[in-house]
Amino acid sequence: MNADTPDTPGTDTSDTPGRVVLLTASHRVAPGLLSWPAWRTLRAADLVLCADEAHPQLPYLREAGVAVEIAAPTARELVDACAGGRTVVVVAAGEGDGALTDGLARMAGSGRVAMPDLELLPGSYDLPGARLLDLVEVMDRIRRECPWSSRQTHEGLAKYGIEEAYELVEAIEDGDRDELREELGDVLLQVVFHARIAEEHEEEPFSVDDVAGTIVEKLIHRHPHVFGDERAETPEEVKAHWLRTKAVEKRRASVTDGVPLGQPGLALAAKLASRVRTAGLDVALPSGDGIGYELLALAARAEAEGVDPEAALRAAGRAYRDAIRAAEGQEAPDTVEG
Numbered sequence: 001m002n003a004d005t006p007d008t009p010g011t012d013t014s015d016t017p018g019r020v021v022l023l024t025a026s027h028r029v030a031p032g033l034l035s036w037p038a039w040r041t042l043r044a045a046d047l048v049l050c051a052d053e054a055h056p057q058l059p060y061l062r063e064a065g066v067a068v069e070i071a072a073p074t075a076r077e078l079v080d081a082c083a084g085g086r087t088v089v090v091v092a093a094g095e096g097d098g099a100l101t102d103g104l105a106r107m108a109g110s111g112r113v114a115m116p117d118l119e120l121l122p123g124s125y126d127l128p129g130a131r132l133l134d135l136v137e138v139m140d141r142i143r144r145e146c147p148w149s150s151r152q153t154h155e156g157l158a159k160y161g162i163e164e165a166y167e168l169v170e171a172i173e174d175g176d177r178d179e180l181r182e183e184l185g186d187v188l189l190q191v192v193f194h195a196r197i198a199e200e201h202e203e204e205p206f207s208v209d210d211v212a213g214t215i216v217e218k219l220i221h222r223h224p225h226v227f228g229d230e231r232a233e234t235p236e237e238v239k240a241h242w243l244r245t246k247a248v249e250k251r252r253a254s255v256t257d258g259v260p261l262g263q264p265g266l267a268l269a270a271k272l273a274s275r276v277r278t279a280g281l282d283v284a285l286p287s288g289d290g291i292g293y294e295l296l297a298l299a300a301r302a303e304a305e306g307v308d309p310e311a312a313l314r315a316a317g318r319a320y321r322d323a324i325r326a327a328e329g330q331e332a333p334d335t336v337e338g
Contacts, residue, residue: 016083016084016085017079017082017083017085017114017115017116017117018081018082018083018084018085018086018087018088018116018117019082019085019086019087019088019116019117019118019119020078020079020082020087020088020090020104020116020117020118020119021041021045021087021088021089021090021119021120021121022090022092022097022101022118022119022120022121023038023041023042023089023090023091023092023121023123024092024120024121024122024123025038025057025091025092025122025123025124026124026125026126026130027056028126028127028130028131028133028134029124029125029126029127029130031056031057031059031060032057032059032060032063033124034057034123034124035122035123035124037121038121038122038123038124039064041087041089041121042061042064042066042089043064043065043066044087045066045087045088045089046086046087046088047069047081047086047087047088047089048061048066048067048068048069048088048089048091049068049069049070049071049073049078049088049089049090049091050068050069050070050071050090050091050093051070051071051072051093051097052070052093053070055091055093057091057123058091061091068091072100073100074100074103075100075102075103075104075106075107076103076107078090078100078104079104079107079113079115079116082116088116104118135188135189135192136192136196136208139189139192139193139196140196143193143196143197149193152193152197153197154194154197154198157190157193157194157197160190161187161190161194164183164186164187164189164190165187167183167186168180168183168184168186168187169314170183171183173311173314173315173318191208191211192208195207195208195210195211196208221245222241222242222245222246223238223241223242224241224245225237225238225241243278255275255276255278255279255281256272256275259271259272259275264310265292265295265299266295266299266309266310266313267309267310269295269296269299269300269303269309270299270300270302270303270308270309270310273299273300273303273304274303277303277304285297285300
């Protein structure tokens with residue numbers, strides 16, 4: 001690192017402490033996409049340093065005419081390089097420059113050194129959702145290197161998707177915010193895991209970008225009141241838009257098409273009743289002996305009254321569990337009010 005740059009003739013700036021700028025950039029943003037303050041500071045700097053010769057920003061800085069010196073100065077060397085009022089920019093490595101910043105902090109805290117101005121300048125910021133890129137990258141590496149994950153299939157993972165969905169519902173009903181955040185992550189993992197497996201299909205591969213693109217297109221198409229010229233003032237009008245566009249997309253022959261028969265029985269009965277009511281069909285409930293027909297009637301009644309029978313039964317089941325624990329002399333599990 002060469003800090004010996006001649007001063008302007010006739011001026012004595014040897015006592016001017018100068019300025020150190022630590023330039024950071026998000027690895028989740030494409031290299032070269034830096035803020036205007038970052039580019040302005042880089043172009044005006046007396047010296048630009050970077051310890052990582054493979055830093056992804058370097059080709060773009062050099063293309064823009066910014067000379068970058070590959071060096072890893074100590075805190076003392078960096079302070080000395082600022083002598084005479086010089087501005088030195090340090091392009092931070094992806095993992096940061098902990099040793100350098102710690103050294104500068106110790107020097108500043110000693111009170112024995114005339115310190116330059118220290119500035120942290122973010123060159124780029126993460127956009128909302130940027131951490132999803134980290135998840136995709138981590139999942140890709142796990143798929144390649146983990147002996148268990150590398151052998152998984154859609155079929156083998158199916159049961160975990162069901163389990164995670166139920167655990168998410170339980171976290172919602174418990175009102176536990178920390179648990180909710182964790183369970184949402186577990187559900188998201190299932191989506192990313194399946195999408196990563198799908199990339200390896202020999203005939204019909206698709207990626208997590210294809211999955212996201214498909215749902216984005218669907219959401220835009222089914223919300224013409226948001227992205228188009230349609231109007232919707234009430235939730236009922238929104239639902240009407242949704243059902244109308246969905247019917248055009250699916251072109252189903254029956255209102256029962258698309259209803260998964262493998263879902264829990266009460267949910268299945270309520271879903272069928274909802275499809276019948278929404279379509280305006282006059283279909284009487286089948287009659288028969290046995291508890292199944294009685295449960296079917298209760299599920300249809302709950303749906304008509306706007307009650308989720310599955311959620312209602314789970315709530316009753318929790319009350320029953322608490323009564324059992326009370327009879328055993330045990331306290332009910334702690335729950336958090338939502």
